[in-house]
Every structure is written in structure tokens, then in C-alpha cells.
Amino acid sequence: MFRVTIRxxxxxxxxxxREALRTAVDAFPVAFTEAGTFTCDRSLSAFTFRCQVPAGPDDGEPEATERAIAALTAHGYPHRILRIGxxxxxxxxxxRKSRTSGASRASRQG
Incomplete structure (x- = not known):
């Protein structure tokens, strides 16, 4: 699985x-989803698009980037990409914390 952030x-x-984005901006969850989600300010000047892309065994960053850009484009808003992570x-x-580390810490404090 890849998580792609497009600014x-x-x-x-x-x-x-503009009206659709203003209405939806408060409803968009801040989460990575396969369809992708936007966060932006009320002025609608800049945005962050988060997308979760399934990974095949041979997939790398180029494939994940391509799929995330396709998801962004599918939303239909004209945009210019500044950065992709x-x-x-x-x-x-x-x-993972081991169960003994908490017990040994407690015995040292006691």
C-alpha cells in the first residue's frame, strides 16, 4: 500500500x-482513501490531496504516483501540481513495546 500526498x-x-468545493471542504475527511480526499482553505487557492494506492508486488513509486494523479484528475478540478510525496x-x-519493558520500568521506579 502506498500513501501519496499531492500539494x-x-x-x-x-x-x-468553487461553490461545490466550498460546500464540500468541511465535509471532506482528512484521510487517505482510494478515491482521494482534499483539504484546502476557504480561498481555494492551494490544496492537499491524499490518496491511498494499493500496491502490487512489482509496483513502485512511479506507479503509485501515476494512480494518485489519475485519482486527482478524476475529481475534475483544474489544477497544477507543486509537490508529490x-x-x-x-x-x-x-x-512494538515488549510486555516486560513496562514491568521492569515499574520495578525500577518502585
Missing amino acids: GTFEELAEDD VTDLREIKIR
């Missing part, structure tokens, strides 16, 4: 697009 600006939004969740290591 950009809206370009030449039609008034109906991709995180490959397959590479994230989760450190």
Missing part, C-alpha cells in the same frame, strides 16, 4: 466548481 493549486475554477507502507517497520 497543488487550483487553476481557473468555474464558479460552480509517496510513502511505501510496505517499508514501514512497527516497533
Whole structure:
């Protein structure tokens, strides 16, 4: 799974697009979804688009970027991309606390 964050600006939004975005901006969840979600300010000048992209065994950042841009484009708002950040969740290591570390810490404090 990839998480892709696209930062950009809206370009030449039609008034109906502006109205739809203003109405929806408060309803958009701040989350990574496959369809993608926007966060932006009320002026609708800049946005952050978050998209979660499934990863195939041979997929890398270029494929994830391409799919995220396609999801952004599918929303239909004219835009200009400024930056793209991709995180490959397959590479994230989760450190779990061992059960003994809490007990040994408590015995040292006691």
C-alpha cells in the first residue's frame, strides 16, 4: 500500500466548481482513501490531496504516483501540481513495546 500526498493549486475554477468545493471542504475527511480526499482553505487557492494506492508486488513509486494523479484528475478540478510525496507502507517497520519493558520500568521506579 502506498500513501501519496499531492500539494497543488487550483487553476481557473468555474464558479460552480468553487461553490461545490466550498460546500464540500468541511465535509471532506482528512484521510487517505482510494478515491482521494482534499483539504484546502476557504480561498481555494492551494490544496492537499491524499490518496491511498494499493500496491502490487512489482509496483513502485512511479506507479503509485501515476494512480494518485489519475485519482486527482478524476475529481475534475483544474489544477497544477507543486509537490508529490509517496510513502511505501510496505517499508514501514512497527516497533512494538515488549510486555516486560513496562514491568521492569515499574520495578525500577518502585
